[in-house]
Each structure stands twice: as C-alpha cells, then as structure tokens.
Amino acid sequence: MKCATQRQFNKYSAAGNKKIITLIHHNMPRMIEIFLKNIFLVFILPIACSKNNSNSNPPPPSTVDTTFTNPLLQSGPDPWVIQKDTFYYYTNTFGNHIAIYKTDEMSKLKNGVPVTIWIPPSNGAYSKDIWAPEIHYLQNKWYVYFAADNGANETHRIYVLENSSPDPTTATWIFKGKIADSSDRWAIDASEFEYNGQSYLLWSGWEASVNDKQNIYIAKLQNPWTIEGNRVMISTPAYDWEKNGAPPQINEGPEALINPSGKLFVTYSASGCWTDNYAIGLLSLKENGNPMNAADWTKSSTPVFVKQPQNGAYGPGHNGFFKSRDGRENWIIYHANSLPGEGCGDERNPRMQKFTWNADGTPNFGEPLQIDSSIRKPSGEY
DSSP: OOOOHHHHHHHHHHHHHHHHHHTTTTTTHHHHHHHHHHIIIIIIIIHHHHHHHHHHSSOOOOOOOEEOOOOOSSSSOOOOEEEETTTEEEEOOOOOOOOEESSSOOGGGGSOOOOOEEESSSSSSSSSSEEEEEEETTTTTEEEEEESSSSSSGOOOEEEEOSSSTTTTTOEEEEEEOEEETTTTOOEEEEEEEETTTEEEEEEEESSSSSTTTEEEEEEEEEEEEEEEEEEEEOOOOOOGTTTTTTSSEEEEEEEEEEETOOOOEEEEEEESSSTTTTTEEEEOOOTTTTTTGEEEEEEESSBBBGGGGGTBBEEEEEEEOOOOSSSOOEEEEEEESSTTTSSSSTOEEEEEEEEEEEESOOOOOOOOOSSSOOEEOOOOO
C-alpha cells in the first residue's frame, strides 16, 4: 500500500464531503459507502502510513565489544606496563630508543601511537643495544630503568631516566646516569619494587666478568637512581629446565609480585631466549623473610609458565603484571613467539591474560592462550 500525500489527502477528503451532501438525497446506501471511505482516509490510512514509515528503517542493534585477541602488537619484546590514574603506560624493547604508549584500555593497545621519550647518543657507554626499559612512578616522579652498552655486550649496564611531569609522554626526560652496586658487573633487566616500606631493585647479572651464567640479584635503593649497599644473589640456574640453550645458563627478567595477603614472589625467565623452551620460573620469600637474605627464598622446581605450540606460544617469558581498570582482576603481560625457531628477535610479540591465585597463595598463570582467539577484556573495559 502506498501512503497518500497531504495534498491528495485534502483532495480526497473535500470530494468525499461533497459527495456525502449530494447523495443524502438520492441513495442512502451509496452515501454510507462514501462516508466509510472518508473515515478510512481520515483515520485509518494516516495511522497505517505512520506505522509503515516508522518500521522502514529500524535502528541498528546496539552491541558492546567485550573481547580482544593476542598478540596485542605485531612486535614487542620485553613488554612492560604500569597503571596510573586512568591510564596505562606501556613500553618494550625498541633497541635504539625508548618509547611509551599511553592508553586507557590495555585491550586497545594497538590503537595507540608510541611516543619517543629518549634517543641515546650516537656513541659512548649507553649508546647501543637499549634493552628492556621499565617505567615506574616513584616519589612523585617518573623513572625509566633500561640496559645499554657501547656496542659490545660485555659492557651492558643499567641506566636511569627521570621525568617530573604528571604525564610521562610529555616534557623532558633527564638522564640520571648509571645505577650499580660496588661490583659494577654486567647487568640488564632492572625492575624496582617496594616491600614493607623499603624500595628494592632486581636485575639479571654476571657474578664476575665471564659470561658463563646470568643470575638474579637484589639490592636496596637509597633513592630511585642510587643503590644502597651490596647486591645479593637470590637465584642462579639450577634445574635442567633453566639450562636449555646453554651456555650461557640464564636467569633474567625478574619481576616482583605480591599476593593479596602480602606474600612476596619474584617471577623470572630461564633458559636461552633463542630457544623455544624459554619459560617463567617462580621464587617465593618465606613468611616474615628478609628479601636481602638469599636463604629466605625458595625456588619452584618446575616452571610456572611454559610454551604451548598448539596455541602459537613459543618461548613465553619476560613478563610484567597489572590490574584491570576497576582493580578487580590480576593480569600478566609477557612476550612469546608465534612460530618455532624465531629466537630473540623482533618476532617476539606482547600478549596478556588474566591470572588467579592458588589456595596456597601462589600465582596461577594457567597456560599461554591461543593467539587470534577471542579473550574477555579486563573488567572495566566493557
């Protein structure tokens, strides 16, 4: 049925009324017929047209995107993220500079644009091989810890940048210098954490000047760019699963993790990153233990996060941790290769997934999730 225009409607209505008057004197049945037609034009037809028009273009259904897929980026070795206020600040190894992504939702990291915050000098002690930057907010300022060398791996040391701006992607970063204990040995993968009111620094380093193994060290911090006292070794490669690809034997990428009851753990990555068996291990500090006492730490005899070839996850490791936007969920971020034999290069890509806590208080990371499959977004992001 086609709907009448207003002009047609007026025409039909006027004609109908005229016919009603004329036919009253001639033929009552005919009059009734025409009268009913006018009733149709005046009342029924407009209603039908109105309903027909309102349904011709129904509004599109409202949908909410509640999932994301790994990897978060095509490339991103040594991922790190920190949350402050309503934003997350993410970085990873770029090799020749340091850059930060800013996003209000980690599931939309790929939509962000990295902002370069520091470019090294063209030569010198910290001009090459810029590895594993981590951004931390300490004493109302931003700090970035990173490893660098002069082009020779044996010169790798840890350095610190500082920024007093509320937003670390703005203003100027100041180079604070090298951070080291008195031994000043080879060092990479620095990570700061606070425990019982004391600030500490974790890193991976050599015991002497020979690259036979990488150990996990800890030291107290006097301030964000100064170590207080000497380092203490809390982990060295001991189990077979930590020695794949050796020599050298490797423990690296340490990260502190505190459970809801206040128990302290340190995750670390073990075996050569050039192998598919790179994996995450776990250190646990005993109750009321002293982080600076090596005897107070216990190492898990088996890794807690390992490769899953069927899920496109080879060599998962070098992780960090963050909370969902609403603070209700715990998430791990890590890198892995999507195919076997890709080694330590830029093919390593960042991924994230939710984790829980076991009955004994230890973290339960599960297994690396399938790439390109739908994963529920962190709570507060949908």
